[in-house]
Amino acid sequence: MSVVAPSCLVAGTASTIAMLHGVEGTRWLQELGLRHIAVTPSEADSA
Secondary structure, X not given: OEEEOOOHHHHHHHHXXXXXXXXXXXXXXXXXXXXXXXXXXXXXXXX
């Protein structure tokens, strides 16, 4: 998970919390208005 935020501290914290949220993490980031890139396990397997 990569997050774009005003500071590295915010990006890192948001990324960690989103990962702890599991499958709901990307929706949580969207609700916060933070741009992000997430790779799902099925996407990682096909790479």
